[in-house]
Amino acid sequence: MSRIVNVSMSRRQFLGLGAAGAGVFVLGMSLPLGNKFARAAVNNSGDGTLNAFIAIREDGGVIFQNTFIEMGQGTYTSIPAIVAEELDITMDVITVEQAPHGPEYKIMFNNTARFTGGSNSVRSSYDTMRKAGATARQMLIEAAAKEWNVPAGECTTEPGYVLHNASGKKAGYGDLAPLAATLQAPAEVKLKDPADFRLLGKPVGRTDSLAKATGTAEFGIDVQVDGMLHAAVKQCPVFGGKVKSFDASKVMDMPGVVAVEEIPDGVAVIADHYWNAKQALEKLPVEFDNGSNASFSSAAYLEKLQSRLDDTGITAEAEGDVITALANAAKTISADYHVPFLAHATLEPMNCTALVETDRCTVWAPNQGADFVAGVTKDITGLPLEAIDVQTPFLGGGFGRRFIMDYTAQAVTLANKHKGTPIKVIWTREEDTQHDFYRPMTAARHRAGFDKKGNLVAHHITNVGEGPMGRLNPGFLENPKIDSTVLEGVEKQPYAVPNKRLDYVHETVAPVPIGYWRSVAHSVNGFIKESFMDELAHAVNADPVEFRRGLLTDAPRYKKVLDTVVKMANWKTGTRKVDGNDRAMGVALHESFGTLVAQIADVSIEDGEVTVHDVWCSVDCGFAINPAIVTMQMESGIAYGLSAALAEEISMKDGKVDQANFNSYPILPPQKMPQVHVQIINSGEALGGIGEPGTPPIAPAVCNALFTLTGQRIRSLPLSRYTFT
Amino acid sequence: MTTLTINGKQHEVELDESMPLLWAIRDLLGYTGTKFGCGIGFCGACTVHVDGKVMRSCVTPVSAVKDKSVTTIEGIAHDGKLHPVQEAWARGDVPQCGYCQSGQIMAAVALLQENPNPSDDEIREKMVNYCRCGTYLQIFAAVKEAAKLQGGSA
Ligand code: FES
Ligand code: FES
Numbered sequence A: 001m002s003r004i005v006n007v008s009m010s011r012r013q014f015l016g017l018g019a020a021g022a023g024v025f026v027l028g029m030s031l032p033l034g035n036k037f038a039r040a041a042v043n044n045s046g047d048g049t050l051n052a053f054i055a056i057r058e059d060g061g062v063i064f065q066n067t068f069i070e071m072g073q074g075t076y077t078s079i080p081a082i083v084a085e086e087l088d089i090t091m092d093v094i095t096v097e098q099a100p101h102g103p104e105y106k107i108m109f110n111n112t113a114r115f116t117g118g119s120n121s122v123r124s125s126y127d128t129m130r131k132a133g134a135t136a137r138q139m140l141i142e143a144a145a146k147e148w149n150v151p152a153g154e155c156t157t158e159p160g161y162v163l164h165n166a167s168g169k170k171a172g173y174g175d176l177a178p179l180a181a182t183l184q185a186p187a188e189v190k191l192k193d194p195a196d197f198r199l200l201g202k203p204v205g206r207t208d209s210l211a212k213a214t215g216t217a218e219f220g221i222d223v224q225v226d227g228m229l230h231a232a233v234k235q236c237p238v239f240g241g242k243v244k245s246f247d248a249s250k251v252m253d254m255p256g257v258v259a260v261e262e263i264p265d266g267v268a269v270i271a272d273h274y275w276n277a278k279q280a281l282e283k284l285p286v287e288f289d290n291g292s293n294a295s296f297s298s299a300a301y302l303e304k305l306q307s308r309l310d311d312t313g314i315t316a317e318a319e320g321d322v323i324t325a326l327a328n329a330a331k332t333i334s335a336d337y338h339v340p341f342l343a344h345a346t347l348e349p350m351n352c353t354a355l356v357e358t359d360r361c362t363v364w365a366p367n368q369g370a371d372f373v374a375g376v377t378k379d380i381t382g383l384p385l386e387a388i389d390v391q392t393p394f395l396g397g398g399f400g401r402r403f404i405m406d407y408t409a410q411a412v413t414l415a416n417k418h419k420g421t422p423i424k425v426i427w428t429r430e431e432d433t434q435h436d437f438y439r440p441m442t443a444a445r446h447r448a449g450f451d452k453k454g455n456l457v458a459h460h461i462t463n464v465g466e467g468p469m470g471r472l473n474p475g476f477l478e479n480p481k482i483d484s485t486v487l488e489g490v491e492k493q494p495y496a497v498p499n500k501r502l503d504y505v506h507e508t509v510a511p512v513p514i515g516y517w518r519s520v521a522h523s524v525n526g527f528i529k530e531s532f533m534d535e536l537a538h539a540v541n542a543d544p545v546e547f548r549r550g551l552l553t554d555a556p557r558y559k560k561v562l563d564t565v566v567k568m569a570n571w572k573t574g575t576r577k578v579d580g581n582d583r584a585m586g587v588a589l590h591e592s593f594g595t596l597v598a599q600i601a602d603v604s605i606e607d608g609e610v611t612v613h614d615v616w617c618s619v620d621c622g623f624a625i626n627p628a629i630v631t632m633q634m635e636s637g638i639a640y641g642l643s644a645a646l647a648e649e650i651s652m653k654d655g656k657v658d659q660a661n662f663n664s665y666p667i668l669p670p671q672k673m674p675q676v677h678v679q680i681i682n683s684g685e686a687l688g689g690i691g692e693p694g695t696p697p698i699a700p701a702v703c704n705a706l707f708t709l710t711g712q713r714i715r716s717l718p719l720s721r722y723t724f725t
Numbered sequence B: 001m002t003t004l005t006i007n008g009k010q011h012e013v014e015l016d017e018s019m020p021l022l023w024a025i026r027d028l029l030g031y032t033g034t035k036f037g038c039g040i041g042f043c044g045a046c047t048v049h050v051d052g053k054v055m056r057s058c059v060t061p062v063s064a065v066k067d068k069s070v071t072t073i074e075g076i077a078h079d080g081k082l083h084p085v086q087e088a089w090a091r092g093d094v095p096q097c098g099y100c101q102s103g104q105i106m107a108a109v110a111l112l113q114e115n116p117n118p119s120d121d122e123i124r125e126k127m128v129n130y131c132r133c134g135t136y137l138q139i140f141a142a143v144k145e146a147a148k149l150q151g152g153s154a
Helices: A036-045 A075-087 A121-148 A173-180 A209-214 A274-283 A298-307 A322-328 A370-381 A406-417 A429-434 A468-472 A522-539 A544-551 A556-569 A627-647 A698-710 B021-028 B084-091 B101-114 B120-126 B136-149
Strands: A003-006 A025-030 A054-056 A062-066 A094-098 A155-158 A161-164 A169-172 A229-235 A242-246 A257-263 A266-271 A286-289 A314-319 A331-339 A351-356 A361-364 A388-391 A423-426 A442-450 A456-465 A499-506 A575-578 A581-592 A595-606 A609-620 A675-680 B002-006 B009-013 B047-050 B053-056 B069-071
Touching (some): A025 A121, A025 A173, A054 A173, A075 A094, A121 A169, A209 B101, A229 A406, A266 A274, A406 A423, A522 A544, A556 A675, A627 A698, B047 B101, B084 B101
Parallel strands (some): A229 A423, A609 A675, B002 B069
Antiparallel strands (some): A161 A169, A229 A266, A257 A266, A314 A499, A331 A442, A595 A609
């Protein structure tokens, strides 16, 4: 466990704390010495103080350096609120800044990582942030006690102040900060009794709303640096292809054009501003060498995946004897499912600004991990990490896309060639859609067997495909042979089945770039598993809710989430008439990222179009740090998942992506947004994530409703490929 | 030289008048509150007002607006006071990533100018900009709230 330390006297105290003014009292964190990152950092700094999290200024303002980025999910509110709760301050005195890159800010997973994703931010830092806030508060109390010459134990706090009730003395945190800065941080601090929480568990307002309502919030695309030039880029449309040749002379005379450069996999035109760069790029004669993937098609790949559904592959989980149980079953069913590649389609296209000087470099990059930016910059420029400054603005959406540093590499490559000139790269929507790192296409087969009495006795799952972790971060896999980012969502299932088996067949989807897409394989397996559960219920003429309940005998937490949503929706089996039209409900229950979510969707077909009227959503994330943000993230996750289920698909022919802009890759328009009703269950279990778990259940909930409505079982997405009447 | 009137202020700029208004205001004039999302008039992130009407600036050449009055998100607050729509947006914590929200707010301001007291159906019909974060329900609610703040609704 890391230790909170007073770094006020440290020469490292101002690290990254420049913009909002340095604090006089600065608390940081000392990472455990057994950790290799910590050792390296200690050696560098010489004093063992490794980072700075909280700084208190003399005016009482508090600067909080967040290691998590804000991309809509609320980390600029929920994380500082944890500190504010224990420090005992109001939210309005906090300025949230993005922490610099470096090993000293790797506060996740025993100080081995720092990134924003996997719905990890709050749950991975909750204890650390509480301790940091409580330590600061305790030191301010000790400072006051010293000044007033009273026992620290007699002092209390109210937001922003230390009080000594017996003498009526009161001092602001800012006034106490200089003295607190001279004290040793206590090794142990008492954390608040959650019963006394003022902020946590309450719908604390977001810290970023005002900036985002006035257009002043700075996104990467908005970064302006003196002397900046703009670049428009074109990458080889075929994955893995390269630039063969281009004729810069044809565009060098065009207005504003400064240079034409080759970048990894493509070309860039640099001009005085973006429009000129883009105009020239469109005129630039470029020839690509399409390489070996020019005949690739996603349809052929789907066949390849499906052709392996009979394979055994590697068994990742097994209980009982599924083969024998299926052979002896009174009734069996088998169903093949598949899902397409998907794009992230963040509304802010990929962009990055970089300035490389002889001995230093600044990169303004919307990113989900500052160290990834620093790493790629170091590789390109050869500069040491200490000479690289990463600035992280607000992200206009992330959803897993901005882990990948391809766009960052482009800006740094160009800036490295044009030293001293800041260069901003902006992708068109078309580039963004056609050069994403896609949610992988996956195929699966589920088989199940019932005994004579209709009890589910066997469930055998085979997933065929490739996951982003195996491709991008194989070192993170627990078992290098089994890609958890293909299987998550069908592993460790709560449904009681005596014989079950989960097989993984690795089949690469290369050359397609794949990545982490909101909820990763849960988006795949949530749909398939919960659709198949519905098939099973119908196979034995059971109500889909009762069928699931019957299998949740040993999983009371799941049962409660399911029962809650059933009650909220006033669940109805079968179809019913509403305004003269047939309506049906569909249900799904899925755990991801430590959070249990159940959803019921109420669906009709209006003029042949799938229409989702209402979605009821119950969620158990242990404890909702900020119930308003939890609710919004459920709405957001539902919108994202529904968008994909209805109409999103990336397909490829001749090695190229077929879709280009929102007219061919349609994201959910406002008219299709259902009413969403969220109920939070604070179970007190371990904290779960919140940014992703809303996404997996919506597709199966909608598809299960469609089955009731139309008798059509949906075993692939998107729904726009089907005709409904 | 082309004269552009942005938020009541006249700017003299040297440009090719076929340039979309979006890039003129963002890159040449520094009004970066207006966003680029698609460039084909689909998403609405680039929504501004031209003579009070919503316009998608990514597909509007400068030549079409040079004698007109353009309003961006930077121009709707007055005398340091937020526009009621901004007020409703901020108080309601509508934005998530926030990228679409300038455009959403501009659309809402125009809608309320046209009809100070729109029905739920009308709001759903007229608020057509995309939001990838799915803040739609909060947007609908905030339009209602803004109508109240403006005094349009009881
Ligand atoms: S950027 Fe103009 S409509 Fe999308
Ligand atoms: S708030 Fe993110 S796109 Fe709308």
